[in-house]
Amino acid sequence: MVGYIRKVLKNSSVDGPGNRMVIFLQGCQFNCIYCHNPETIPVIKSDKEGTLKIMTPSDLVAEVVTYRDYISGVTISGGECTVQFDFLETICQKLHENKIHVLIDTNGDLSEINLKKIMPWVDGFMLDIKAVDPIDHKKLTGKSNEQVLKNFELMLEANLLFEVRTVIIPDESNSAHTVLWVSQKLAEKAPYTRYKLIAFRKHGIDKSKTDASSPTLEQMNYYKNIVTKAGLKNIIVL
Numbered sequence: 001m002v003g004y005i006r007k008v009l010k011n012s013s014v015d016g017p018g019n020r021m022v023i024f025l026q027g028c029q030f031n032c033i034y035c036h037n038p039e040t041i042p043v044i045k046s047d048k049e050g051t052l053k054i055m056t057p058s059d060l061v062a063e064v065v066t067y068r069d070y071i072s073g074v075t076i077s078g079g080e081c082t083v084q085f086d087f088l089e090t091i092c093q094k095l096h097e098n099k100i101h102v103l104i105d106t107n108g109d110l111s112e113i114n115l116k117k118i119m120p121w122v123d124g125f126m127l128d129i130k131a132v133d134p135i136d137h138k139k140l141t142g143k144s145n146e147q148v149l150k151n152f153e154l155m156l157e158a159n160l161l162f163e164v165r166t167v168i169i170p171d172e173s174n175s176a177h178t179v180l181w182v183s184q185k186l187a188e189k190a191p192y193t194r195y196k197l198i199a200f201r202k203h204g205i206d207k208s209k210t211d212a213s214s215p216t217l218e219q220m221n222y223y224k225n226i227v228t229k230a231g232l233k234n235i236i237v238l
């Protein structure tokens, strides 16, 4: 078995707690209008252009282990890392066996069976909830959010939700509805979970997909107030 890896970042302070190695796997089943890394979307099974690293789970984990004294843990991201599920599961298991802290950065669109398979090997999930309204979600990503919202509940119940993120794009979706829904759910069960509100920005996106404007500072404060009023204690606005 091999994995198709877009990039490995040896040091990151923004992808989870502490200094983290971040592994970006190729491929995503969504096609978000605001994706900043559209080159990571195609699911690739061979690398004719030589832009990817192709590695076995053992080789990748051996590389991580050589850095273990310099990092707090590993965050596995994408694209959408769960698209290469068997590879992901194997590296998570091996990292866990090596006692390395593992976070999964995901859009949440994986089957319940796969989610339950991977849970024993990870320390937490960083989950994107792009929209709660199904029509908005389809418009933003091209796909349904049914499984994402189910998995949100399962991650909450398992106490494995490290962070939730929502990109604020009021011109294209009902961001207030999403922010309120997520905040109320988190406030009820896990009010110390970090909720990150990310202002939509145009740089790096495929501009043919949207001509939406970035939210203003006042708008971002409005969304932050929704979260605060719901009772969440850990809010980040970017």
Ligand code: SF4
Pocket (backbone or CB within 6 Å): 028, 029, 030, 031, 032, 034, 035, 036, 037, 038, 040, 041, 078, 079, 080, 107, 141
């Ligand atoms: S889920 Fe992430 S990687 Fe996939 S298309 Fe959306 S923004 Fe891009």
